[in-house]
Every structure is written in C-alpha cells, then in structure tokens.
Amino acid sequence: MKKQNLLFPLLFVLLVMMGCSSDDDITPNDPDDGDGQIDPPTAEYEPLNLENYYNGTGVMMQAFYWDVEPRHQWWEKLTEKVDDWADAGINRIWLPPASKGQSGGYSMGYDPSDYFDLGEYEQHGTVETRFGSRTELDALISAAHSNGIEVIADIVLNHNSGGGLEFNPYRGYETYTLFNEEFGNASGRFNRNYENFYPNSTSNWYDNSLFYPETNLDHNQEYVQNWLWAADYSVANYYKNEVGFDGWRFDYVLGFEPWVVKAWLDEVGGFSVAEYWDGNANNLINYIEETGSGVFDFATFYKLDEAFDRNDDLHSLTGDMVWQTYPDKAVTFTANHDTEKDENEDNFISYENKLKAYAFILTHPGYPTIFYSDYENADFKEELQQLIHINNTIATGDVEVLYVDEDEYIMKRARTASSPGLILYINTNGNTKIKEGIDTDWNQAMIMDYSGNIDYNPITDENGMVSLRAPANGYAIYSIMKQK
Incomplete structure (x- = not known):
C-alpha cells in the first residue's frame, strides 16, 4: 500500500499564536520562565505531517x-x-x-x-x-x-x-x-x-x-x-x-x-x-x-x-x-x-x-x-x-468517550509513544456546537481539525483542557500542531 500526502486548505494556514515551544510533534514542551507559571512563548505553528505517523493499518x-x-x-x-x-x-x-x-x-x-x-x-x-x-x-x-x-x-x-x-x-x-x-x-x-x-x-x-x-x-x-x-x-x-x-x-x-x-x-x-x-x-x-x-x-x-x-x-x-x-x-x-x-x-x-x-x-x-x-x-x-x-496514521491509541448526548459525540484516541492521538467530535445538530471543558492529552498545545471541516485552532491549558467546536451536522477530528 502506498502512503499518502494529502493537503487541504487548512494546511496552508500558518498561525502565529501564543503556544508552547517545541520541535517534538507529539508532546510540546511547557516552558517556565522562572516565575512559577507556565508561560506560552510566541511561536509559529503548522499542521503535523501525518506521513510521520503511518501505522500500517490500511x-x-x-x-x-x-x-x-x-x-x-x-x-x-x-x-x-x-x-x-x-x-x-x-x-x-x-x-x-x-x-x-x-x-x-x-x-x-x-x-x-x-x-x-x-x-x-x-x-x-x-x-x-x-x-x-x-x-x-x-x-x-x-x-x-x-x-x-x-x-x-x-x-x-x-x-x-x-x-x-x-x-x-x-x-x-x-x-x-x-x-x-x-x-x-x-x-x-x-x-x-x-x-x-x-x-x-x-x-x-x-x-x-x-x-x-x-x-x-x-x-x-x-x-x-x-x-x-x-x-x-x-x-x-x-x-x-x-x-x-x-x-x-x-x-x-x-x-x-x-x-x-x-x-x-x-x-x-x-x-x-x-x-x-x-x-x-x-x-x-x-x-x-x-x-x-x-x-x-x-x-x-x-x-x-x-x-x-x-x-x-x-x-x-x-x-x-x-x-x-x-x-x-x-x-x-x-x-x-x-x-x-x-x-x-x-x-x-x-x-x-x-x-x-x-x-x-x-x-x-x-x-x-x-x-x-x-x-x-x-x-x-x-x-x-x-x-x-x-x-492510516493517527487513529491509534485507547478509545475513551468523553461526552455523548442526543446530537453530540466526542471520542478520544489516546496519545501513545508513536502517535499524537486524536479527538473526534460529531454533531448532528443544525447549528455549530461548542463543548467546553474537554480533557485532552495535550497540555498547552495548539490543536486543529485535521478533517478540514472547521477553521478553529484553540490552545489547551496547562491541564490539557480545551473548548472544542463541531460544524453543523458534521464532524471535526482534532490533533496537535507542531512548531514551524
């Protein structure tokens, strides 16, 4: 099976935001400037190259x-x-x-x-x-x-x-x-x-x-x-x-x-x-x-x-x-x-x-x-x-359902040593949904929707908590970005 190299519009958006500084695709560092607080330094981020996480499933x-x-x-x-x-x-x-x-x-x-x-x-x-x-x-x-x-x-x-x-x-x-x-x-x-x-x-x-x-x-x-x-x-x-x-x-x-x-x-x-x-x-x-x-x-x-x-x-x-x-x-x-x-x-x-x-x-x-x-x-x-x-890349790791109701379903594939993991957010409502307090595996990490269905790039807090969005009658698949 050949490996892919797919692009979609979000992959061309380079965001300059306050985030954690790291060259590690999986676990961004949480730097401390000495004041006892985790401070997000200025950094430029881009999507992960999913090819680096090819898992051989098919x-x-x-x-x-x-x-x-x-x-x-x-x-x-x-x-x-x-x-x-x-x-x-x-x-x-x-x-x-x-x-x-x-x-x-x-x-x-x-x-x-x-x-x-x-x-x-x-x-x-x-x-x-x-x-x-x-x-x-x-x-x-x-x-x-x-x-x-x-x-x-x-x-x-x-x-x-x-x-x-x-x-x-x-x-x-x-x-x-x-x-x-x-x-x-x-x-x-x-x-x-x-x-x-x-x-x-x-x-x-x-x-x-x-x-x-x-x-x-x-x-x-x-x-x-x-x-x-x-x-x-x-x-x-x-x-x-x-x-x-x-x-x-x-x-x-x-x-x-x-x-x-x-x-x-x-x-x-x-x-x-x-x-x-x-x-x-x-x-x-x-x-x-x-x-x-x-x-x-x-x-x-x-x-x-x-x-x-x-x-x-x-x-x-x-x-x-x-x-x-x-x-x-x-x-x-x-x-x-x-x-x-x-x-x-x-x-x-x-x-x-x-x-x-x-x-x-x-x-x-x-x-x-x-x-x-x-x-x-x-x-x-x-x-x-x-x-x-x-x-074929990041859909690995243990499954945990984080939230479910009649029109929302949020599931996490846990981060592993070789994969950043992901969060799937399905929404069957006719309006965009926002869910606060989602517990991720990513601390102070900028994340994005790798399905390309919603343009939203929040940063998780020091405990990995974040507010997520899902498009109306659609879905988003979140994972981390990396420092450019």
Missing part, C-alpha cells in the same frame, strides 16, 4: 456495487483505479464472485454454477462473466499486487445455481442439481449431482428456509470438501496458488456450519471476513471464536444506523460492537452492495449521514471498508481520502 475497498456497469468491462475499469486507490491508502480490494453464475453475462456471481470458470468457457450464453475475461481478471490482480494491494475473493459455498434437471429421489421430484460439462460446469472440475446436496443418502438434514435449499451443498461429504478446500486441486488452492487471490470474503455463512470456514482457513489461510448478517455483537464474537475468521461488524453498522437515522440519537454509538472486543477481526462498514440496492430503507445509512458514519469507523478501532459508490462519488471522495489518511 482500509479495504469493496470494489463493486449491485449490477455494475459496463458489463464485461468491470475488471478493466478497476485496473484503471488501483493506482489511485493505493495512493489513497487502500491495502485490500474485495471483488465480487469471479466465477460464472447461472445468469451468465448478467450474473453478479452469487448464483455460482462453475467455480472454475473465471471467464474462460462458453456457457450460460457467454464466455466472459459480467465482469470480464480471465485474462482481464489476471491483469487486475497483477496491477493490484504491483501497488501493494491484496485481492479478496468473494466465496459462495452454498446455493449453487444453473445445473441440469434430474430426478432427485430424496425430494421425490426433479431438481436442478446436475452439474457437468453439459450442464453448468463446462470446466469439468467439481462435477456434482443430487447426492452432493441436502438431503442425500448420507444425510436427511435440510432447511427449506435457506436460499435455494435444493442446491445447498453438503459440506460434510469428503468429495465436496476435497473440491472446495481440502485437496490440492480444490477451489481454495486454485484461487490462491494459480489465480493469485490473497484472502476471502465468505458469503451468507448463516447457510452452513462455522467449521466449514475454519477448515478452509486451516487449509489455505489468508485474510478472511464472513458475512454473518446479525446485529448482535455477542453472536458475531462467538462466530469469530469458532472459526478464527474476521466478520463484518453488523453490530456497528446497526448502531450507526440507529444513531444517525432510525433513532436520531448518538447514545447508540456507545452500544455493544465487535471492534470493542476483537478490533483485529471486526471489519467495519457503512454500506455494501446489499444495503445500497432496491432503495433499502431498513438497512441503510442515509446520504446526508454517510460521511459522519465514515468518520466514526475511520477513527475507531476495527478494519474499515469503503464502498465503491461512496468513494467514487465526487461529493464524498476528497473527504473520504482525508479520513482514510487519518485512519
């Missing part, structure tokens, strides 16, 4: 939205963007399922038919997938790796689709469960029939509430395990060793047992995040502990939704979230391909609140994800780039 880009266009050109389009994303501080990109689905050139990949057809075989009316050809996928992965970006494969381990019709004796009627070179599996690798789906001769279990229950794979079968992850010729090993994927996003894990993900990771390793769609933090934590995989932090997503939209009350931001227990396994997000489609109102953070939600996840612990359509939105892009920059 951010993941969800590199698609539902029904991406133009069809058959998506891999090429992404290849053109990876340089910019790397410069912005993105260190992973999550691709949609790359294999051929039943819907052929219209498929978003969540109707998997041939796991080994990545745009190479004529079937379901097309050679290329919706996203392009295998050659174009290879070029994208190569470009990403050249920029220090890992590529994450979306893996769908159930609800197969697009097979041929056959009589299924375990259901007593015909099902689309025949996958071979003639029906939906032109690669000839991982051929399957009704015996490989629930129920079958070795298992009477089935759950008709699942997506496509008739083609829900039986992962307990050795044959299925070998083809998906256990054997050298498996999907997992092929995607990792031959295609070049670096990690996994597991789709709809509520449709199969946690041990499947654990077994996959034990075999091939790599970064992993599971789509366990549940807003209960404890359930998500239990899944982490059962599988060793990261999870999308739906608990945080729903707290953000409650705070900014459903309840319009920022007290929700102090609720239970996965990052509080497993910051290294919590993949935080504000939007994805599912929440942003079909005018979703139940699982959706509104346009006017998006950037405040991003400010939250990009200053708090966890591994943040940026949604493609948000980043490529001209109204959001510059602000998101600065938030990513802050995440």
